[in-house]
Amino acid sequence: MVVILKKNPNEKQLENLKNWLQSLGLELHISNGANQTVMGLVGDTSVVDIDLIKALDIVESVKRIQEPFKNANRKFHPQDTVIQVGDVKLGGGNFQFIAGPCSVETEEQICAVAADVKAAGAGILRGGAFKPRTSPYSFQGLGAEGIRLLLEAKEKTGLPIITEIMDLHQLDCFDEVDIIQVGARNMQNFELLKELGHLRKPILIKRGMSATLQELLMSAEYVMAGGNEQVILCERGIRTFETATRNTLDLSAVPVLKSMSHLPVVIDPSHATGKASLVRPMAMAAAAAGADGLMIEVHNDPQHAWCDGPQSITPAAFAALAEDVRHILPYCQYNYEQI
């Protein structure tokens, strides 16, 4: 990090700044030019609040040379992180399909969809139990009972399960859940992220609707700073001026995130597009972009789904999609250190 000071800085304020930065464990390299004094900070600058420095009277500008995320940064951890749940691996060349309904509805529904997606090659079963709905009058999910039904589907199929946590007080229900999902609306629920950092199980974090990729990585950093290094990043579309799709799928997020970070990147074309007919082309595009996996909403009766029916595809459509994606995967390997 480089701090450029204003001309003739107040000695006392400069001394205070230097003492403060040194107390954070940073080494200071100061060069006094004719018009400007430049201070180079060496060490772990992720502990520095850049805005606090910028706000000082004696400071002209501050530039970060290094990104503020350390644990998630590929520079410090060049090899890809591989997430493992049971025998299932995700990342580092292990592509995975995460498939299942938006919400768990009944035992018959979740067990039937689980068996179908497994037969089509899915490695992980999804299903919402605690649902973040825009309207308080919409179906809110089955809650703890939904997780019980997911565990039953896991028991029958052997598929590990992923489901969303919305609030810290639900954590007790997640003991047997294999991967915990943090939804787009909670991407910056920092208390939740900190608590999940104390766990030793994978956390999938979805990109917030208006979050930058760096903000997504900082959310991953919250979990990792607590010692939980098993984080999966998920792009699920962002809000733009476009209304033809539910959200706008930012596919460049895949190579950008993968060059910035060693964490696996998954694409959710279902929430990104909001339309079943767009899921297959966007799934293919995501695989071509180098995604480590796809999260896809699959329902055995989309027309009568209790949540997100219009974007849910049938088990047969999922099977066809999975086969198509598998065909192109051998051509979709990239070296991210070179991007």
Ligand code: PEP
């Ligand atoms: C979901 O995956 O069910 C979900 C609600 O997704 P998002 O947080 O991306 O809207």
Ligand code: MN
């Ligand atoms: Mn959904």
